[in-house]
Amino acid sequence: MIPIKTIDRLHPTAEAFGKVILLGEHSVxxxxxxxxxxxPQGLRLTAEPLPDSAAPIELxxxxxxxxxxxxxxxxxxxxxxxxxxxxxxxxxxxxxxxxGESSLxxxxxxxxxxxxxxxxxxxxxxPDAPVDAVIEASMVGERIFHGQPSGLDSxxxxxxxxxxxxxxxxxxxxxxxxxxxxxxFPSGVARSTAVEVGKVRARRERLPSIIDPVLGAxxxxxxxxxxxxxxxxxxxxxxxMNVSHELLSALDVSAPALDHIVERARAHxxxxxxxxxxxxxxxxxxxxxxxxxxLLAASRAAGIHPLQVEVWR
Ligand code: MEV
Numbered sequence: 001m002i003p004i005k006t007i008d009r010l011h012p013t014a015e016a017f018g019k020v021i022l023l024g025e026h027s028v029x030x031x032x033x034x035x036x037x038x039x040p041q042g043l044r045l046t047a048e049p050l051p052d053s054a055a056p057i058e059l060x061x062x063x064x065x066x067x068x069x070x071x072x073x074x075x076x077x078x079x080x081x082x083x084x085x086x087x088x089x090x091x092x093x094x095x096x097x098x099x100g101e102s103s104l105x106x107x108x109x110x111x112x113x114x115x116x117x118x119x120x121x122x123x124x125x126x127p128d129a130p131v132d133a134v135i136e137a138s139m140v141g142e143r144i145f146h147g148q149p150s151g152l153d154s155x156x157x158x159x160x161x162x163x164x165x166x167x168x169x170x171x172x173x174x175x176x177x178x179x180x181x182x183x184x185f186p187s188g189v190a191r192s193t194a195v196e197v198g199k200v201r202a203r204r205e206r207l208p209s210i211i212d213p214v215l216g217a218x219x220x221x222x223x224x225x226x227x228x229x230x231x232x233x234x235x236x237x238x239x240x241m242n243v244s245h246e247l248l249s250a251l252d253v254s255a256p257a258l259d260h261i262v263e264r265a266r267a268h269x270x271x272x273x274x275x276x277x278x279x280x281x282x283x284x285x286x287x288x289x290x291x292x293x294x295l296l297a298a299s300r301a302a303g304i305h306p307l308q309v310e311v312w313r
Pocket of ligand 1: 024025026148149151278
């Protein structure tokens with residue numbers, strides 16, 4: 001899938017989606033389905049050649065605080081991951097400046113690492129590259145960031161839309177009949193996907209007879225959630241999101257900051273609210289109440305600045 005011949009130039013621009021997981025994080029690692037949606041404000045990279053073709057690649061994404069020279073042997077995870085993707089695509093390893101723009105926060109559960117690895121793969125492979133080749137190259141970088149990711153984030157970053165994803169199976173687009181409005185609340189609490197995935201693995205090893213049914217229930221919530229989405233039943237979807245948050249708490253991947261956001265959203269009439277992504281910090285999401293203004297004001301007063309999005313095909 002990935003080219004076997006070396007490619008010595010980058011395309012001028014490349015894009016990737018951010019992602020928001022509606023249902024099924026963590027259980028997706030164990031083969032259960034998940035639903036996730038692409039966020040169009042993900043990442044846009046532009047590339048230009050440096051005067052010295054032997055100089056290290058410069059990677060600068062001001063919105064994410066990234067300003068790195070990609071020297072071989074570099075131990076910064078972003079540099080290691082970026083070089084691994086370029087290498088997997090047989091792309092250049094020197095002589096380029098790459099600059100990125102994003103309106104999403106980084107390391108917040110909104111798919112910034114997958115957006116970076118997908119966009120880098122597209123800089124080498126081009127805008128018309130088969131999506132599976134782009135995902136395959138992105139996964140090389142994602143494994144450096146996150147250990148053994150399910151592949152959900154790379155699939156959404158490359159494809160966009162609203163997807164039903166099962167590890168190792170073809171991804172399915174969910175044919176929405178109307179956009180789903182969402183509020184995304186960045187908690188401001190840093191977290192690590194690898195740490196949260198490791199916590200679930202350790203709890204499952206200690207308590208398999210308890211944790212396996214919880215993972216199964218999270219997977220069942222996805223199938224019921226898809227039914228609710230196809231009926232455009234946002235009240236029903238909201239109840240399933242609420243149950244999913246409690247199940248994720250049973251996996252020990254929530255955090256006080258996320259629980260506060262979820263409680264505030266429900267208290268202001270949100271039909272459903274839950275953590276999204278790996279948890280431990282990062283973001284929570286809610287279906288907006290009929291009048292979202294009081295929730296938005298209360299959130300801002302608490303120092304949380306929500307993003308208002310609609311997920312759609
Ligand atoms: C992270 O965005 C989603 C997790 O399910 C991990 C994965 O799918 O690899 C927590």
